[in-house]
Amino acid sequence: xxxxxxxxxxxxxxxxxxxxxxxxxxxxxxxxxxxxxxxxxxxxxxxxxxxxxxxxxxxxxxxxxxxxxxxxxxxxxxxxxxxxxxxxxxxxxxxxxxxxxxxxxxxxxxxxxxxxxxxxxxxxxxxxxxxxxxxxxxxxxxxxxxxxxxxxxxxxxxxxxxxxxxxxxxxxxxxxxxxxxxxxxxxxxxxxxxxxxxxxxxxxxxxxxxxxxxxxxxxxxxxxxxxxxxxxxxxxxxxxxxxxxxxxxxxxxxxxxxxxxxxxxxxxxxxxxxxxxxxxxxxxxxxxxxxxxxxxxxxxxxxxxxxxxxxxxxxxxxxxxxxxxxxxxxxxxxxxxxxxxxxxxxxxxxxxxxxxxxxxxxxxxxxxxxxxxxxxxxxxxx
Numbered sequence: 001x002x003x004x005x006x007x008x009x010x011x012x013x014x015x016x017x018x019x020x021x022x023x024x025x026x027x028x029x030x031x032x033x034x035x036x037x038x039x040x041x042x043x044x045x046x047x048x049x050x051x052x053x054x055x056x057x058x059x060x061x062x063x064x065x066x067x068x069x070x071x072x073x074x075x076x077x078x079x080x081x082x083x084x085x086x087x088x089x090x091x092x093x094x095x096x097x098x099x100x101x102x103x104x105x106x107x108x109x110x111x112x113x114x115x116x117x118x119x120x121x122x123x124x125x126x127x128x129x130x131x132x133x134x135x136x137x138x139x140x141x142x143x144x145x146x147x148x149x150x151x152x153x154x155x156x157x158x159x160x161x162x163x164x165x166x167x168x169x170x171x172x173x174x175x176x177x178x179x180x181x182x183x184x185x186x187x188x189x190x191x192x193x194x195x196x197x198x199x200x201x202x203x204x205x206x207x208x209x210x211x212x213x214x215x216x217x218x219x220x221x222x223x224x225x226x227x228x229x230x231x232x233x234x235x236x237x238x239x240x241x242x243x244x245x246x247x248x249x250x251x252x253x254x255x256x257x258x259x260x261x262x263x264x265x266x267x268x269x270x271x272x273x274x275x276x277x278x279x280x281x282x283x284x285x286x287x288x289x290x291x292x293x294x295x296x297x298x299x300x301x302x303x304x305x306x307x308x309x310x311x312x313x314x315x316x317x318x319x320x321x322x323x324x325x326x327x328x329x330x331x332x333x334x335x336x337x338x339x340x341x342x343x344x345x346x347x348x349x350x351x352x353x354x355x356x357x358x359x360x361x362x363x364x365x366x367x368x369x370x371x372x373x374x375x376x377x378x379x380x381x382x
Contacts, residue, residue, distance in 0.1 A: 001054065001244055005061040006342055008215060009033045012233075015222065019194055019231065032233050038064035038087075040210050040241035054245055059085050060335055064237070066090070078331040088164075089113065090120035102131055103145035110150045116160035120208055121147055124168045128175060132165050133182060142186075151188055151205035164236070166208045173221050179207050180230045201234030210239025260284060266303065268362050272371045281355055282362045287311050289344065300355040302362070 012033035016024060039058040045051040048069060055070015056077065063086045065071045071085030078084045091109060099105035102125050113119050123131040134143040142149045147165050154161040167175040183189055183205040190201045209221065222232045260283030261268050268282025285300050286309035293299045293307060301307055329337070353360070367375055 001057055002060050002338065004215070005037065005058065005244075006338065008037065008218075009061060010342075011219070012036055015226070015232070019197075019199065021195055023195070034062050035064070036233055036237045037062045038208065038210070038237055038239045039067050039070070039244065040239040041244050042067040042069075043241065045245065050245070056331070058244065060331060060338060066239075074331055081332065084331065088118045088120055090166075091122045093122055093125055093168075096122060096125045102126060103134075103143065106131075106147060106150060107145045110153075110161065110163070113161045118162040118164060120164045120166050122166045122168055123147060124166075124170065128165075128167045128170055129178070132179060148182065148186065148205060151183070151203075152186065154204040155188065162204055162206060164206050164208050166210065166239075168211050170211070172209050172211055172213070172217065173224055176207050176209055176221055176236070177224055177228070179205070180225065180228075180235050183235075198229060199231050199234075200229050201231055202236070207236035208239055209236065210241065212243070213238050213240050214243060256280075268366065270363050270366045270370075272367060272374055276377060281353075281359055282366060285355075285359060291344075294344070297354045298356050300359055302356065302358045305356060305358060 009030070013029050016029045016032060020029075039055060039062070041054065041058070042051050045054070051067050052069045052073050055065060055067030056073040057070075058065060058067070059071065059074035063084060065085050066087055071087075074084045075081070089109060089112070091105065096102045096105045099108070102123075106121055109119055109121065121131075125131070130146070132147045134146040134149075135141060136143060142152060144150070144153060147163050150161075151163040154163065165179055167179075180200075180202065183202055184200060186205075188203045188205045190203060192199050192201065209218075218238050221238075225232045225235065258271060258280045259269055260280060266284055268284075270282050271278070271280045273279050281300065284303040286303055286305070286307055288299045288301060288307040289310040290307065293301075364375070
């Protein structure tokens with residue numbers, strides 16, 4: 001989970017680089033990127049302990065969370081440091097349903113906001129588009145209680161209140177673009193020229209899109225926004241819930257546990273599955289993370305080849321101190337370690353199987369013995 005979110009933050013850093021170049025500091029880019037994801041995952045959990053653990057894990061990368069128990073754990077495990085978990089006032093459907101109309105609920109929440117506050121208004125109880133914009137009469141006067149009307153009220157009263165519309169069903173990319181265009185139409189934006197290009201930022205009407213979001217879909221929405229001059233980070237953010245919990249599998253982490261050698265003679269063994277991606281490499285081997293290995297893309301070598309193994313043994317049945325120092329890390333130390341380790345990792349290795357010639361040749365030798373008919377399949381892309 002942390003790896004996926006950190007790669008999302010790297011992607012956002014690239015977007016910020018495209019717009020600002022070297023006019024924005026690395027710290028500012030990092031801060032902005034970390035605002036763009038919010039954890040909606042509490043209801044996706046199967047038990048309270050899962051919400052505690054996974055909710056806390058998300059805060060290693062982003063502070064926005066509606067998983068209260070995870071946020072509390074993060075705070076306790078971060079030396080009770082302020083700001084490790086954050087959220088805003090937000091409506092759920094059940095809140096809106098308890099009022100005579102959704103506009104009565106929206107107005108009630110708006111009136112509880114202090115000047116400068118941000119609040120999230122779920123807007124799809126009946127009709128998302130009408131919840132955001134309802135007009136009356138031939139002159140199409142905007143209803144002051146719809147979300148657009150409340151955002152215009154913020155401008156009229158100069159109170160700094162920000163209305164965040166949350167479409168919770170429908171076609172996300174269409175709804176987000178429509179909202180930003182609407183805000184621009186009614187003057188709820190600022191215009192800035194950055195490195196010769198004009199960009200638009202939202203003011204009192206923004207979005208949070210959290211309906212089944214996936215990494216590719218969020219990228220698609222960002223690309224559509226930027227194509228029309230909307231800076232994504234200046235208009236809204238994304239909420240991710242079950243996707244952070246339920247879609248994680250071994251393929252996301254590119255790892256598996258499998259037998260690679262037998263006996264003290266270190267006899268390498270390989271599994272030649274009919275699905276190429278399930279095949280294994282002969283071992284035992286070392287995992288390298290030095291600069292040369294990363295540059296060449298050869299990060300898996302035999303145990304007797306040069307290079308320092310980056311893996312650490314936390315428990316092998318002999319230690320009295322289980323798992324070593326890693327068990328005593330607090331979240332602040334863990335965040336620092338994540339940054340340090342990601343900084344030396346490549347975005348993508350230059351080859352699909354980052355193994356040394358010795359490892360690949362050993363696999364070819366075993367393949368020739370056990371399944372010679374598969375040689376063309378297993379080595380055609382290497």
